[in-house]
Amino acid sequence: MSTLLDVQGLTKQFVKDDTGIVALRDFDLQVDQGSFVTVLGRSGCGKSTALNLLSGLIRPTSGTVAYRGDPVTGPRTEISYLTQSDTLMPWRDVRRNVEMPMEIGGVGVQERRGRAVELIERVGLTGFERHYPRELSGGMRRRVSLARMLAGDPETLLMDEPFGALDAQLRMDLQAELLRLWHDGGQTVVFVTHDIEEALLLGDRIVVLGLRGRCILDRELDLPRPRDPDDLRVDPDFVALHREMTEALREGAR
Numbered sequence: 001m002s003t004l005l006d007v008q009g010l011t012k013q014f015v016k017d018d019t020g021i022v023a024l025r026d027f028d029l030q031v032d033q034g035s036f037v038t039v040l041g042r043s044g045c046g047k048s049t050a051l052n053l054l055s056g057l058i059r060p061t062s063g064t065v066a067y068r069g070d071p072v073t074g075p076r077t078e079i080s081y082l083t084q085s086d087t088l089m090p091w092r093d094v095r096r097n098v099e100m101p102m103e104i105g106g107v108g109v110q111e112r113r114g115r116a117v118e119l120i121e122r123v124g125l126t127g128f129e130r131h132y133p134r135e136l137s138g139g140m141r142r143r144v145s146l147a148r149m150l151a152g153d154p155e156t157l158l159m160d161e162p163f164g165a166l167d168a169q170l171r172m173d174l175q176a177e178l179l180r181l182w183h184d185g186g187q188t189v190v191f192v193t194h195d196i197e198e199a200l201l202l203g204d205r206i207v208v209l210g211l212r213g214r215c216i217l218d219r220e221l222d223l224p225r226p227r228d229p230d231d232l233r234v235d236p237d238f239v240a241l242h243r244e245m246t247e248a249l250r251e252g253a254r
């Protein structure tokens, strides 16, 4: 497999009240095309900063990000980024929010409308097409953001704790949906979470980060797919991996 995203020596320092805050130091990551990488780390270890840099949304203090060998100097159409913050357009209803990437891509009205309706159904929001973001719950807005991300048919998905705010059932449904889309579409996914079980359920590789993005563990997962959460919890390999990740997270906090 070829390397799609190549991150070398990324450091990001923010300045707050004349004091420097190093959010990420010398962070390296190579992501193969078509892979599903989960990035696991405790709160504040620099996961969102890493994704912001990978997406080109912010510029590093030093280091480089390359996509297919090209330096990433700003957002790119091939990379879609689902941030932690809500970026839905408040003046657009659900359907028109989901249609937005297709509108930008020049897809005709009929086609984009049909596709938006299909995606809204996939994230379980049929009946809410004409609602505005302010009329939805936080979890519903997340699902609209997910549908909007998929509407752009991106080659690479960067996802920052996308299912954190959802109830357990919905979370499982959307995890399964994401895996199905990934399996069918062959996208490359970098998925940030602080949930060990979610990381093990989804990824074919797990990267555990410690403070300032220090890589504690980088491991391929050979758990078979499809992975059923109920079966997985009693699988001895899963239990051993869970323990290994728990220990890695503990080590990362030191």
Ligand SMILES: Nc1ncnc2c1ncn2[C@@H]1O[C@H](COP(=O)(O)OP(=O)(O)OP(=O)(O)O)[C@@H](O)[C@H]1O
Binding pocket: 014, 015, 016, 021, 022, 023, 041, 042, 043, 044, 045, 046, 047, 048, 049, 050, 084, 194
């Ligand atoms: N714009 C900013 N200005 C100043 N400090 C920042 C900024 N963004 C992030 N930081 C700091 O950088 C560190 C890493 O933040 P980041 O949001 O990347 O962590 P995270 O691992 O994504 O956390 P969480 O899981 O809680 O979202 C934190 O100490 C945070 O306070």
